[in-house]
Amino acid sequence: MATSTKSYRVRIGGVADGGNPTPDLSPRAAFERWLGRLRASKADLTVSGYHYQLKLFIEFCEQEGITSIDDLSGWDIDTYETHRRKKGVELNSLSKELGTLKRFLEYCARIEVVDESLPEKVDPPDVPRDAQVDETRLEPHRASALLSYYDEHAYGTRPHALLTLAWYVGARLGALRGLDIDDYDSDEAYLEFIHRPREDTPLKNGADGERAVGLSREVCDVLDAYLEGERHENYDDYGRRPLFTSEVGRGSRSAIRSWTYLATxxxxxxxxxxxxxxxxxxxxxxxxxxxxxxxxxxxxxRTGSITWQLNRGVPIEAVAERVNTSVRTLKRHYDQPTKREELEERRREHVDKLGFDEDEDDQDAVGENGGEQE
Incomplete structure (x- = not known):
């Protein structure tokens, strides 16, 4: 009696360095692996941003029946971009989505689950500079008027302290939220931003975001008045004493955001x-x-503060360190002077040089009256 044999085909990926077969990952599995790697070094909000920018692509792959990321082609990437354009996605958003896709595929190429040439087939569209930047900001004259109001009518209140610190420092929402009383030194006039991810107060740039920032005596006086009077004496879930508190503990991100809106x-x-x-x-x-x-x-x-600090003549490198961003990013996204601001603030010192002083007048007189005549 003849014995029948069955043939089984098992798909095994290519061979990575070291001779081990590369696993055959689905797009979603590769995506989750990449996010897991990012979580080790990036803030939760940054990872969440990457997740939302890329999840539609992963869903697209599943809808198209792409079960192995190794099957992904340039045609699939172009089809996805065309699909997103037909949806009416703004150019800036599309550029960010494709930029994140490119970074993801660069990771996949590095671990050899896609061809090394695939990332180069992602071509994020160029975005005009004015479309990249949200030009809505708190203008300096409005900041000055608001702070003057608080100085006269609501000195040392929470909105006064929050707006004062946000304006004079230019810190991010998360950085302001994570401040403790112990991070502030009134005598030495400075505060420290510390990365504490395990206690729910990470900094956007992780440990690289840690820094000490000097404060003026005026800012310290406002903070001191707030701490002595209006601050709710509460602790957070980790036994820390937050600088900005609600009636139940540390202010949430949404609370800090709402307090800022209301303060402005x-x-x-x-x-x-x-x-x-x-x-x-x-x-x-x-x-x-x-x-x-x-x-x-x-x-x-923050955007208004950074532009104001630059217009006040603070060197761009100092501002970048103070607000924890790169000079390149600062120039691209935050440095937004109007034409008049550039004239009034940045060029005025040079205009003042364009005059005649008495020494020059005297030298001219000598040349005309007492100098050698031809």
Whole structure:
């Protein structure tokens, strides 16, 4: 009696360095592996950003029946980009999505689960500079008016302390949220930003974001008044004493954001530019302050602060270190002077040189009256 044999085909990937077969990963498995690697060195918010920028591509692969990332081709990448363009995705968003895809595929090529040439087939579109930058910011004249209002009418309150620190330092929302009382030294006039990921207060750039930042005596006086009067004496879940507290503990990210919006509504220092009555305006409510067209987010306060610091003549390298970003990123995303600001703030010192002083007048007189005549 003849014995039948069955033939089984088992797919095994290529051979990586060292002679071990490369595993056959699905796009989602490779994606999760990459994110896991990033979590070891990147802040949770950064990893979440990569996740949201790439998850649609992973879903696209699954819808297209691409079960092995090794099967991914340049045609698939171009098809995905065309699909996203037809969806009406903004050019800036599309560029970010494809840039993240390129980084992901570079990782895949490095571990040899895709061909090394595949990342080069991702071509993020060029984005005009004015489309890359959100030009909405807290303008210096408005910051000055708001802080003057707090100086006169609400000195040392939480919104006063929060806006003062956000403006004069230019820190990110997460960095402000993570500050403890022990991070602030009034006598020496500085505060420290410390990366504490295991206690729910990471810095965006991890340990590289740790730094000490000097404060003016004016800023310290506001913080001291806040600590002595209006700060809720609460601890967070790790037994730390947060600088900015709610009634129950450390302010959440959404709370810090809402407090900043509420601290920047224009009705605090001027008539409402939108014709609303401050007595009945719903935008003055904590939960709706972000809907006011003139209130500003922590990021928009940061953007305004950085531009202001540069316009005040602080060297760009010093500002970059103070606000924890690179000079390149600062120039591209935050350094947004208007044409008039460039004239008034950055070129005025040179214009002042274009005059005649008395010595020059005297020398001219000698040349005309007492010098050698031809």
């Amino acid at each position: 509504v224009p009705c605090l220092h001027t008539e409402c530019p939108h014709g609303h009555d401050p007595e009945t305006c719903e935008y003055l409510d904590y939960s709706k302050s972000s809907q006011c067209p003139s209130s500003r987010s922590p990021h928009q306060v």
